[in-house]
Amino acid sequence: METTPETRATASHDGGHGAADVVDNAMPCGADRLLRMLWGQWKTHVIYVLGEQQACRFGVLRRRIAGISPKVLTTRLRELEADGLVWREQDNTIPPKVTYGLTETGRAVHHVLRDIEKIEV
Amino acid sequence: METTPETRATASHDGGHGAADVVDNAMPCGADRLLRMLWGQWKTHVIYVLGEQQACRFGVLRRRIAGISPKVLTTRLRELEADGLVWREQDNTIPPKVTYGLTETGRAVHHVLRDIEKIEV
């Protein structure tokens, strides 16, 4: 799902008969792409925690998100980094020190998260 | 995942030693709940299409969302309805006629969807 970005809207060959009910492929839904960056069990929590401070180390992040396993946290962070929502800074020392934070886009997302929170359900 | 709402934050027993790094269980993240309503492959598309008009019949909806199967569309609609984002009106006639639309909350979501779309990535 994450690996194949455009698996849909591939049905434009059309049998050849006159198309009147041809599907509306001009689906706007740019929000879909961004929302997809927020799918997955812990994404919002990561954004939240990172949004509360300027930067955060891996271990701290992990402790602040109760119940997440290191593997999953790493995966989430890599996804968010690949999507340009999170930056990562690594010290190649022993012991290693890796710091994470939100990018500008990440902060924008953090902001809409706060808006979403306000919706009464 | 949808069926077990609070599987996390269950680690408050604490060994007994002074707790300084005790996890921050007061995770706010109310956005998480709403965002979760938007997970799943076609949710945003449904909200979008329904948001463009006042109401929409099942078949129309299905044709406007290229590639979705009836089963999946039904599932998505049931989920959105259960979450209070979509209403459903059924005529028990033959042939049946079922109409869907956004609730007030659904419209609020549709609105933030438009905001999210504006985020530059």
Next chain:
DNA sequence: CGGCATCCTTTAGGATACTG
């Protein structure tokens, strides 16, 4: 400390066929 690697279980998503 901050990860990868490996394995496994659960869940989501979809194709197809049938029905009130």
Next chain:
DNA sequence: CAGTATCCTAAAGGATGCCG
């Protein structure tokens, strides 16, 4: 028309354990 029912595959998610 608007769904169910059944079956199947692909991902996501998570529990270890090892390594630089």
